[in-house]
Amino acid sequence: MNVKEIEGTITTPLDFFASGIKTGVKEEGKDMALIYSIVNSEAAAVFTTNQAQAAPVKISREHVEGGYAQAILVNSGNANACTGERGYNDAQKMIEIASNKLGLAAENIILCSTGIIGEYLPMDKIKPGIERAVLNLKENGGSEAAEAIMTTDKYQKELAVKVDIGGEEITIGGIAKGSGMIEPNMATMLSFLTTDAEIDATLLQDALAEAVNKTFNRITVDGDQSTNDTVAILANGASDNEAITEKGDSYHRFVEGLTYICKKLAHLIVKDGEGATKFVTIEVEGVTAEEDAVQIAKGIANSNLVKTALFGEDSNWGRIASAAGAVGVEFDLDKLEIRINGQDIFGPAQQVYNHEDDLLKEPTIKIEVDLNSGDESAEVWTCDLSYKYVEINAEYHT
Amino acid sequence: MNVKEIEGTITTPLDFFASGIKTGVKEEGKDMALIYSIVNSEAAAVFTTNQAQAAPVKISREHVEGGYAQAILVNSGNANACTGERGYNDAQKMIEIASNKLGLAAENIILCSTGIIGEYLPMDKIKPGIERAVLNLKENGGSEAAEAIMTTDKYQKELAVKVDIGGEEITIGGIAKGSGMIEPNMATMLSFLTTDAEIDATLLQDALAEAVNKTFNRITVDGDQSTNDTVAILANGASDNEAITEKGDSYHRFVEGLTYICKKLAHLIVKDGEGATKFVTIEVEGVTAEEDAVQIAKGIANSNLVKTALFGEDSNWGRIASAAGAVGVEFDLDKLEIRINGQDIFGPAQQVYNHEDDLLKEPTIKIEVDLNSGDESAEVWTCDLSYKYVEINAEYHT
Structure with missing residues (x-):
């Protein structure tokens, strides 16, 4: 076993920052998370295959196709799904604000929403929220981000692993939200992963697909698939591993670590399933x-x-x-x-x-x-x- | 609309007899039904596609392939499913007894069971039960049969329709049981239909498949498909309609009547679904x-x-x-x-x-x-x- 589980979160890998703040979209608690890498990162993601895809899913899919991203912005309390042109424009506006405040190209931002379907985003709360989320970025802000993506999960879900790759230790951190919902429709499954490993975007996408296929894609609470499901990973290369550029031993070790953390997070989601006793x-x-x-x-x-x-x-x-x-x-x-x-x-x-x-x-x-x-x-x-x-x-x- | 709904049951069509009796397999109430035509009849049936098929399903499938049957024997309270060789032999024994007592060839008997999965049939109760079921056959015994196939359905489900075919009126009667269950595993969907129409067995099978596909196959209580689901029909030709031998106007009128009765019975099953309020x-x-x-x-x-x-x-x-x-x-x-x-x-x-x-x-x-x-x-x-x-x-x- 090349994988060592540690207490940690998405800011445990080197050079990642995060924040979790309250915009007021949800009546109580944090409802916006921002994950940020100090350098532009290789990015990969898998999204829901639901035909009724939310606006942020459509946009993020395009952004990830470029292979790079530096920030992931998430709001909870409103899924911005089934909201038509206005919802799409709202999502673009969110990215535009984050892009300005973070000084990043729009296409280097991944956007996710979770919450009620079919209601428009209250942009008067969202806009100042994004500014606050940027201002609150912290080197150890991962747990706050984990808290902010919860809808009514009973507990936050976060974890990190260390993997030895060619003699160098890299770290992968992850957070997730499940489908414990009080306000209905908040059944979205979201997970965000960060790693300081250096790995090509194409291989990162393959590794993520491989890991997700055997973990998140193998859990079921009620068989319902949401309009917003997303798993995304940023790899900023801040550690000293030799870049993973082919499917050799290092790649497989990385996949092993990624699979381990995805499986743990997936299990946490099931354990926190709605009304679950087993x-x-x-x-x-x-x-x-x-x-x-x-x-x-x-x-x-x-x-x-x-x-x-x-x-x-x-x-x-x-x-x-x-x-x-x-x-x-x-x-x-x-x-x-x-x-x-x-x-x-x-x-x-x-x-x-x-x-x-x-x-x-x-x-x-x-x-x-x-x-x-x-x-x-x-x-x-x-x-x-x-x-x-x-x-x-x-x-x-x- | 060529179809007229009437109060009726499987003994409403001419020359059908039925009985419903208590063998003691179930603690309370009737638990064995017998449906009998005074002449050998064209027969058709559709069965569960579940891989874990019960012994009676296997046997009945073979019998119906011959295109003829004269009796349908049903026990409730025990599904005789997942019971291996012993279960298969028990089912053969049931047919053998019915065959002797009714004076019919074994292959002209259709056998169905519904109830708990994975328990052996109590043959000491089943054997004398079959004799009593034969002795109790009555010209108006349809309702008793409808009662005997219930497991814990809240009410019995029966109906008849009259259809004008080429100037002659034929009758189709039907009974069904749903998945209201107290003892678990009794989720079987069963329906038995009788008609005095004269129709070729091949066309009868096509008509039944057509009707079932748009009715019983389009209801769902919880998405679970049982090991014993069966819909069977006997057509004894006792009415004066010109034999239906091709897919012309008469065939389509027959299908219309059959679809009508199947749809009504299917709706009754949903309305009696477990815990249903809508x-x-x-x-x-x-x-x-x-x-x-x-x-x-x-x-x-x-x-x-x-x-x-x-x-x-x-x-x-x-x-x-x-x-x-x-x-x-x-x-x-x-x-x-x-x-x-x-x-x-x-x-x-x-x-x-x-x-x-x-x-x-x-x-x-x-x-x-x-x-x-x-x-x-x-x-x-x-x-x-x-x-x-x-x-x-x-x-x-x-």
């Missing part, structure tokens, strides 16, 4: 293609019948078998094996095992589904479906 | 392919965020737009229009309309989503997601 790992193994394993695992993870059984602590494996079978990936039921927390529950040859009734009492659950038909596997992480989830999403909108 | 029609229009409309409508119908908003009576159209956008079908957000119960909520050009807060107070809700990019459309029916759904699926398993 953290559930679903591992599907013994298939011929990894994508099949992902599909089956997500089918199980998104089954409301499985999720309510988990909440009810009912080791109802029939629902797991049925959800696996409904996905559309062919398998032989006679070879299917299911284990919960290491205990055999079902199969092979459709054998049913007796089991303890308190198999699901633990807050952390592992469901293993083995199709015994290949060497590929995949893990997906989810939570249960509780009364609280219904309450959060049905009651809190006035 | 009956919701989602119509997606203005697309280039009907399949796209179905996909988007199902994406909205299965979104937990949309379903909880409906329960909370919160006309939260942002969740509808987001769920539509997450499906993967491309569309232009600027052209998107959303209406709830006829009232404009969103678009075109991402215009947001003001609306009454009590737009969702009604128990019956229609959501219209218009992509304004084609002439195709589709409707899907669903219900909301309530505390009761979580309670039913989390609490009741001891």
Whole structure:
């Protein structure tokens, strides 16, 4: 393991600054974050594939295509989604102000918004907010930024890792917000990462896609994908590593570190899922293609019948078998094996095992589904479906 | 409209008999149904595509391939799914007993089971039960059969229609069970139809597939597909219509009647959905392919965020737009229009309309989503997601 987890955040890597301030878009608490590198950085990002993309997603996608960025500006409390031309102009205006105040080209700024869909940004609060966010940039401001991107997450999510690359230690820091929401529609998943590693933008994009694909793309709280989901990374090259310019050992070590931090942040999001009482790992193994394993695992993870059984602590494996079978990936039921927390529950040859009734009492659950038909596997992480989830999403909108 | 709805059931068409009796598999109430035609009938059926198919599904699929059946035997309380070789042998034994007692070839019997997954059938109760079911066959036994296939549906679901075909009136009767479940895993959707029309088995299969595709296949309570779902029809030709042997006017009238009864039964299932407080029609229009409309409508119908908003009576159209956008079908957000119960909520050009807060107070809700990019459309029916759904699926398993 070349990765060492440390207490840290996005300002832990060298030469990054950040701020988290209150503009008043949200009634309470910080609601704007700014992340800044003292030099222009290689940049990469992955965005929601939702057709109803928010204005800032459209703009940021174009900016990141250039391969460089120096700042990430984020507001919470309003998603600026489904807001048409006016919303697009508001987003451009935000970038223009940040560009002036930071003295950066507009295309070197990434913009993200999270919050209610279909309401216009209150620009009278946003404009002075951006100025304050610039003035408040601090060498150790990462935690404040982590706080400011929260909507109603129960806790802030931040982390850093150190990775040895060719004898030099580089640092990757990250923050994330999940989908604990009181005001509805704030289901956006956002994560921002910084690193002082020196790496080409193209490789950075590949590394991010690789890491996200096995981490953020494998969590599900309720199967709903937001209009604003974004994961972005800046690499400012402030550390002394030999520049990563090809997919050799250094690249793979970097990907390992990036995957580690993304996975930890992704797990924190699931643990803070709306109404969650269980953290559930679903591992599907013994298939011929990894994508099949992902599909089956997500089918199980998104089954409301499985999720309510988990909440009810009912080791109802029939629902797991049925959800696996409904996905559309062919398998032989006679070879299917299911284990919960290491205990055999079902199969092979459709054998049913007796089991303890308190198999699901633990807050952390592992469901293993083995199709015994290949060497590929995949893990997906989810939570249960509780009364609280219904309450959060049905009651809190006035 | 060539279809006339009447109070009726599966014994309303000429020369069908049925029974519904108690075997004791379920603690309370009737739990075995038998449907019988006095002559061997053209038969057709559609089954679950779940990979974890129950033993009776496997056997019935083979029997229906022959194009004929004379009886349908159904037990509730135990799905005989994920029960391996023993389960398969038990299902064969059930058919053997029915075959002896009814004096029919085994392959002219369709067998269905619904109930708990992964438990063996208590054959000591099933065997004498089949004998009693045969002895209890009655000319007006349809309602008893409708009662016997219920698991914990709140009410029985039955209906008949009369259709004028070439000057002769034929009758189609139907019963169904939904997914109101107290004992978990009883999520099976079953429907049995009878008709005295004379129609070729191949055309009957086409007609059934056509009707089911636009009705039962377009309802969703929680997106979970069971291991036992079955819709089967027997056509005994007892009426005086000229045999339907080609896809002409008579065939289309028959399909119209069959679609009518399937749609009504499907709606009854949704209305009796677990914890449902709303009956919701989602119509997606203005697309280039009907399949796209179905996909988007199902994406909205299965979104937990949309379903909880409906329960909370919160006309939260942002969740509808987001769920539509997450499906993967491309569309232009600027052209998107959303209406709830006829009232404009969103678009075109991402215009947001003001609306009454009590737009969702009604128990019956229609959501219209218009992509304004084609002439195709589709409707899907669903219900909301309530505390009761979580309670039913989390609490009741001891």
